[in-house]
Amino acid sequence: MFVSYKWLSEYVDLGGMPAKELAEKITRSGIEVESVEHLGEGIKNVVVGHVLEREQHPNADKLNKCLVDVGEEEPVQIICGAPNVDKGQKVVVAKVGAVLPGNFKIKKAKLRGEASHGMICSLQELGIESKLVAKEFAEGIFVFPTDVTPGEDALQQLNLDDEVLELGLTPNRSDCLSMLGVAYEVAAILSTNVKLPTTEVSxxxxxxxxxxxxxxxxxxxxxxxxxxxxxxxxxxxxxxxxxxxxxxxxxxxxxxxxxxxxxxxxxxxxxxxxxxxxxxxxxxxxxxxxxxxxxxxxxxxxxxxxxxxxxxxxxxxxxxxxxxxxxxxxxxxxxxxxxxxxxxxxxxxxxxxxxxxxxxxxxxxxxxxxxxxxxxxxxxxxxxxxxxxxxxxxxxxxxxxxxxxEMAAEPKVVSITMEKLNRVLGTELQVSEVEDIFRRLQFEVKTDNGEFIVTVPTRRGDITIPEDLVEEVARMYGYDHLPTTLPTGESKPGRLTDYQLTRRVVRRYLEGAGLNQAITYSLTSEKKATQYALETREPVALAMPMSEERAFLRLSLVPQLLEVLAYNNARQIDSLALYEAGSVFLKEAEGELPSEEEHVAGAITGLWEEHAWQGEKKAVDFFVAKGVLEGLFARLGLEKRIAYKKAEMAGMHPGRTAAIELDGQFIGFVGQVHPQQAKDLDIKETYVFELKLSLLSGAKKEAVAYEPIPRFPSITRDIALVVDRQIEAGSLQAVIQEAGGELLKGVRVFDLYEGEHMEPGKKSVAFTLTYSDPAKTLTDEEVVKVHNGVLEALKEKAGAELRS
The missing domain is CATH 3.50.40.10 (Phenylalanyl-trna Synthetase, Chain B, domain 3)
Structure with missing residues (x-):
């Protein structure tokens, strides 16, 4: 609702109060004033002009040469291109030195050889929206419909010296969708009367x-x-x-x-x-x-x-x-x-x-x-x-x-006690104060033994129950005058649950690692519902689906993330790293609601790093995705309890997919999307992962323990082991760690060879082993003893031989 300050002042004595001050009082009483606009703000030196003469510009077909009386000793010449300008009109003139909206300044000018001392204005040039201009003046200058005097302030004549308050009304306050309704409200705020228009129909x-x-x-x-x-x-x-x-x-x-x-x-x-x-x-x-x-x-x-x-x-x-x-x-x-x-x-x-x-x-x-x-x-x-x-x-x-x-438009009668008013508001108001508030609102009120019997006028259809009267008293008394109290009784400080904290840590880590959060639909098609699922379940079908493409609840987040990649790749956005933490839905017994389980998933494609100046590019590969997860597990304090095992999944590359276990329990996977699946989706080489967030949260974290920086040097040994091709490097690493004991501080794979110099069915895997003792410098004898034990264990458990 737009409220003209000047129009409102005809109904209520505003006492010369600035519009912004009035807006503040209205807002404090419960109706938000969203803005106060001065209609003519920034406009200067704009007056009424009288067009004395108009003739065709000698050098331009679409320009008119006008002689205009602007209330000065001599009329001025103004060149005007409006098609509707004519002799005898009273118009709006921006004189030389005038300022129009947008800080547009009027200067002396020459148009096709003829001097122009000002501008005859349209309403649009005065800042009035085109949709509000009468159709007859929409394509030209404005012409005053009534007699006005040249030289008068045109802003006053056009009411542009007014200010407009924009009220942000809630649906219940329909009474303020009228000037009289606003007048009653303002009169109550200012403790004054409303001057209603007189109606006398002859x-x-x-x-x-x-x-x-x-x-x-x-x-x-x-x-x-x-x-x-x-x-x-x-x-x-x-x-x-x-x-x-x-x-x-x-x-x-x-x-x-x-x-x-x-x-x-x-x-x-x-x-x-x-x-x-x-x-x-x-x-x-x-x-x-x-x-x-x-x-x-x-x-x-x-x-x-x-x-x-x-x-x-x-x-x-x-x-x-x-x-x-x-x-x-x-x-x-x-x-x-x-x-x-x-x-x-x-x-x-x-x-x-x-x-x-x-x-x-x-x-x-x-x-x-x-x-x-x-x-x-x-x-x-x-x-x-x-x-x-x-x-x-x-x-x-x-x-x-x-x-x-006919309508039985009888005013409602609502009652409330003084005790309830003070109890709800926490105040110590007196009967006379409450009666005064109701009278300011022009509600008829009778008081009987501490009870107010209020007759509510029909213009206030929003007041029907005692609680509405409480609100009226509160806002007229002033919300800022209501006493403030602290809660009583026992209270506990708020905190995140372990699950909420884990979810927050996961999100922050993944965003810090360079992945952007995606939010996708929980609804999908029957075909995609079971793709990449961590648990094999029958998908949950909707009773009333919007379409076949959104007819089932998802069992995995990965298909939707791949849809996002395909959408962006089709728009030439080739390098993307996305993650989503969201729910999947697992079907239970027939007739029961599905259980909701939260997963976290990611999808990465294109370039992981690009340094144009150095000419360096690094494409995403399996170890980028695995490295992101290793950093996440380290952030959660679970890195020593995580194991990666070769896995085969539908829709995933058979040689570049790993199942992820936490303390021997399957919690997710990481790997490359199968090339055929990527081709079907029209996406490039893509790596994905998905984890059960609930299992990450439920895992007990080991307390953080301080380890001093080693004071004594470490000793490294490199070994190249010849083993059968089907033996995984991870199993060899496990044997080494077990046999190395306390002195073995690190094991790292640094080479794999399966070339022509290797006998058929064999491969060479090279490891770097790091030995150290935090209490002393190790001797060669001590290292040799442990190292030989490692070699013997490798031979016994994996059939590994040192490569010559």
Whole structure:
């Protein structure tokens, strides 16, 4: 809701309070003011000008040479390219030295050899949005519709010296979707009164009921419908004050009759509609549900197909408006309209929302009906519109109102005790203070033995229970005045669970290692649901899937990560490193909900490192992915309990895939996506991993122990072992570590040979062994003794021989 400060001051004495200060008070009382905009901010030296002469520019077909009176001793010459500029017009002139929005400064200039001392402005050049400019001025300069004096401040005439408060209303505060509603709110905040507009309708003897009859067939959707008839109206532009108020509120001016209905919508919060009586086609208004498939052409010239869920206004035969949403083009007020039928009605908000949603028509009127309008303003709004049509359109109001239906719009009575108010708010308010708050809100209140019996006006439909009264007292008393207290009783400081902490450590480590987090769908196709699964289970099917591609719950995160890689590779993003920590779903017994288990998975493709200046590139390989996991296990304190074993999995490279075990228990895998699978997905060589996060979290971590830096030198021995080709290097390493005892501090593979100098079925694996003793310098004899034991164990357990 956009609220004009100057317009608001007509209803409430603001005492000259700055708009920003008022905005602060409104925000503190519970309605957020999102912004305060000074409409003419940054504009200087812009005045009213009178075009005395206009002639064609001698050297340009599309330019005009104008002599303009700007209130100075001599008129000035201004070159203007607007097609609608003409002699006798009162226009907006930015004089030499003026500043326009965007810090655009006006200087003396020569245009095709002719001097120009200023600029004749359009409204857009003054910072007004194009969608708010009347259509007649949308493509040219603005011309004042009323008599103004040359040299006057044009910003004042255009109301651009005003400030607009934008209220961020919650759905329950529909009362503030009107200027009067905001006025009541501000008056309560400032402890002052509201000055309501006076409505005095002068009627002619001719009766409205002789011209129109109303019948409501859908009484639940439309409890009450009021019509007034105004004849002999003269369609013309609205006076400038009315146009500028509409523009400040975000509504484009059209003509005096339509603008009056929009003005009442803003003032009273009651949507109105004006029909051209002569185009209505009958003397009857019938409100009913639309027939299935019935059509109407609305004011935006779009043909719309209606359903039985939509409420329409008809002339007894065909629809002339979608109730509460938009009128029909067949009864639109036009330039030749002379007789107007004013509609003021109460429509059911749910019915209006249904039509608004179905047709994609979100209007100022529908927004108010959806949230609820004050039933006691329906008649007052119609009378106010009729009065303004007399004043601004020269019309004559026919005697009486034509009313169909009725509403029991009785104010609600809500009670609350003084004890409950103070108990809930933690205050020590007195009865007189609470009574004063209710009176400021203009709620009628009676006090009986500490109980407040409050009569809530119908404009405040949001107040229905005692707790609503608590809120009203709290916000008017001031939230910042409510006492603050600390919780009582025992409390424990919050902390992350072990599982939450592990998950956080995993995410932070992987991001630090260079992987970006991905969040993918939990739903997938039947084919992909079981791919790369760590446990073989039947996938869980959805009862009502959106599509076949999203019909099952996933058992693995890897297929979705591969989809992400394929999507990016198709857009020439070739190097990617992604991870996801998310849930997979494991089917339990028939009829039971699946169990949810959290996994962490990664997918890496393309270049892992690239140094363009040095000309270095390192492509992703198995050991990059394995190294990322080794760093993760080290971060979790589990590196000594992890083992990698050769594995074969569907969709994975048979020679570059390893199962990962923690204390002998399978927890995941790492490896290369099978080349055929990569080709099917149209991705390059890719490496993936997936782990059970719950098992990582549940594993007991060894306490961190300090190890001093060795003071004594270590001794290394390199050995090359000849073994059968099927023997894995990992099993050899395990034998070495077991036989080496306490003196063996490190074992590392540094070479593998399977060339022509090796006998068939054999291979050579080379290790570096590091021996040291933290308490002394080892002698060769001590190392030889342990080293020989290692060689003997290798021969006995693995049949390994030293390569000669």
């Amino acid at each position: 009627e002619v003897s001719e009766k409205a009921e002789d011209h129109i009859q109303i019948r409501i067939d859908a009484k639940e959707d439309n409890p009450m419908y009021i019509a007034r008839v105004v004849k002999n109206v003269k369609i013309a532009p609205s006076p400038l004050w009315l146009q500028t108020r509409l523009m400040a509120a975000g509504i484009r001016p059209h003509n005096n009759v339509v603008d009056i209905t929009n003005y009442i919508l803003l003032e009273y919060g009651q949507p109105l509609h004006a029909f051209d009586y002569d185009r209505l086609g009958s003397k009857e208004i019938v409100v009913r549900r639309a027939n299935e498939g019935e059509k109407i052409v609305t004011l935006d010239d779009a043909e719309r197909t209606l359903s039985a869920e939509h409420l329409v206004i008809t002339n007894g035969q065909e629809p002339v408006a979608i109730a509460g949403v938009m009128g029909g083009a067949n009864s639109e007020v036009q330039a030749d309209t002379t007789m107007v039928l004013i509609e003021s009605a109460y429509f059911d908000g749910q019915r209006v929302r249904q039509a608004s949603k179905d047709h994609g028509l979100r209007s100022e009127a529908s927004a108010r009906f959806e949230k609820g309008v004050d039933p006691n303003r329906v008649q007052a709004a119609a009378d106010r519109a009729a009065q303004l049509m007399v004043e601004l359109a020269g019309g004559e109001v026919l005697s009486g109102r034509v009313v169909a239906g």
